[in-house]
Amino acid sequence: MLDRRDFVSQLLIDRGDLLVVSGLGSATYDVAAAGDHPLNFYLWGAMGGAAMIGLGLALARPKSRVAVLTGDGDMLMGLGSLATIGVKQPRNLAIVVLDNAHYGETGMQPSHTQAGVDLVAMALACRFTHARAVSRIAEAAAVRALLHAGDGPILVSARIGSDDVPRVLPLRDGHVIKQRFVAALNSV
Amino acid sequence: MRVRSSLHTTTDIEASWPDAIYAQFRRVGVRQVGYVPDAGHSRLIALCRDDPDIADVVLTTEEEGVGLVAGAALGGERAALLMQSSGVGNCINMFSLLRNCGFGCVVLVTMRGEFGEFNPWQVPMGAITEDVLRLAGFLTYRVEQADAVDEIVGAGCDMAYAGDLQVAILLSQRLIGPKQWTR
Numbered sequence: 079m080l081d082r083r084d085f086v087s088q089l090l091i092d093r094g095d096l097l098v099v100s101g102l103g104s105a106t107y108d109v110a111a112a113g114d115h116p117l118n119f120y121l122w123g124a125m126g127g128a129a130m131i132g133l134g135l136a137l138a139r140p141k142s143r144v145a146v147l148t149g150d151g152d153m154l155m156g157l158g159s160l161a162t163i164g165v166k167q168p169r170n171l172a173i174v175v176l177d178n179a180h181y182g183e184t185g186m187q188p189s190h191t192q193a194g195v196d197l198v199a200m201a202l203a204c205r206f207t208h209a210r211a212v213s214r215i216a217e218a219a220a221v222r223a224l225l226h227a228g229d230g231p232i233l234v235s236a237r238i239g240s241d242d243v244p245r246v247l248p249l250r251d252g253h254v255i256k257q258r259f260v261a262a263l264n265s266v
Numbered sequence: 267m268r269v270r271s272s273l274h275t276t277t278d279i280e281a282s283w284p285d286a287i288y289a290q291f292r293r294v295g296v297r298q299v300g301y302v303p304d305a306g307h308s309r310l311i312a313l314c315r316d317d318p319d320i321a322d323v324v325l326t327t328e329e330e331g332v333g334l335v336a337g338a339a340l341g342g343e344r345a346a347l348l349m350q351s352s353g354v355g356n357c358i359n360m361f362s363l364l365r366n367c368g369f370g371c372v373v374l375v376t377m378r379g380e381f382g383e384f385n386p387w388q389v390p391m392g393a394i395t396e397d398v399l400r401l402a403g404f405l406t407y408r409v410e411q412a413d414a415v416d417e418i419v420g421a422g423c424d425m426a427y428a429g430d431l432q433v434a435i436l437l438s439q440r441l442i443g444p445k446q447w448t449r
Binding site for chain 2: 097099119121123126127137166255260263
C-alpha cells in the first residue's frame with residue numbers, strides 16, 4: 079500500500095509544465111499538499127467529471143501533458159468517460175486513480191473497487207494504451223515518467239492506504255482557480 | 267458563411283438550419299463539440315465530424331460534455347454541446363462546474379416531449395427542460411422558426427464566449443419536426 083501524500087509528491091516532482099486536474103476531495107488535498115501550482119485545476123465538486131476535464135484539456139493542448147489525479151469514487155462515477163476517452167485516444171492524457179477502496183469524504187464506506195471491481199481492466203477494455211496498478215513507492219518514478227512521456231491514454235490505479243491524513247486546502251474560488259490556470263498556461 | 271434568409275427559399279431554410287448553426291460555430295471558432303447522438307442533431311453532427319478543425323467527441327452521457335467544455339476552456343478552446351432535452355436532466359449537478367468557474371458554454375438542445383411528440387415517456391423531462399436550465403444558471407432562448415436559427419445561435423455564441431456565460435438554445439420540436447416512428 080502506498081502513502082498517498084508521499085506517492086503524489088513523487089509524481090509531481092520537477093513537474094515542469096505538466097497540467098494537473100485533481101478530483102474532488104482527498105485527491106485535491108493531496109495535489110495541494112505536494113505544492114500549490116498555477117497549473118493545478120483543483121476540483122471541489124463536479125464528482126465524476128475529472129477525467130472528462132482532462133480530455134477537453136488534452137484535446138485543446140495536444141503539445142502539453144495532462145495528468146488527472148483523482149479518487150476511485152470520482153472515477154467510478156464517470157466510468158463512461160473511459161469509453162469516451164478510448165474513442166478519442168489522446169496521446170497526452172494520463173489518469174492516476176488514487177484508489178483507497180473507500181469513499182473517504184463521507185465516512186469511509188467501502189467503494190466498488192474493494193469488492194474487486196477492476197478499473198485497470200476497464201481502461202484496457204476501453205482501448206487505453208497503457209493501464210496498470212501500482213502499490214509500491216518504488217514504482218512512483220515509473221508512473222511519473224508515464225505522466226511526462228507515456229503514450230496515452232494511460233490509466234494507473236494506485237493502491238493507497240486508507241489512513242486519514244490532514245486536509246491541505248487549496249484555493250476554493252472556481253473563478254480564481256480557472257483564471258490563474260489560464261494565465262499560467264498562456265505563458266507556457 | 268452566414269445563411270441569409272433573403273437568398274433562400276423557405277424549404278432551403280427549413281432543411282439548412284443545422285448548416286446555420288455550423289456556420290456560427292465556424293464564425294466564433296468552436297473547436298470542440300460534444301454530443302450524444304440525436305436524430306435532430308444528425309446533420310450538425312455530420313458537419314462537425316467532417317471538419318478537421320473541430321474535435322467531435324461522442325459521449326456516453328451528456329454530463330461528460332460539461333467536463334469537456336471546462337477542460338477545453340482551460341486549454342483556451344471554445345466548446346459547444348449538442349443534446350436532446352432528456353440529456354439536460356443528466357447534467358444538472360455537473361452544470362455547477364460551469365457556474366462556479368465561469369466557463370462559457372453553448373448548449374443546443376433539441377426538444378422532445380412537446381409539439382407532436384408520439385412518446386409520452388419523453389414528456390416529463392421535455393416539459394421541465396427550460397426551467398431546469400434556468401435554475402442551473404443558463405440563459406435560455408427558444409427557436410421556433412428555421413429562419414431565426416442563425417440570428418439566435420449567433421447572439422447566443424457571442425454572449426457565451428465573450429462573457430463566459432452559460433447559454434442554452436432550445437430548438438423546438440415544431441422546428442425539428444416530430445420524431446418519425448417508421449423510416
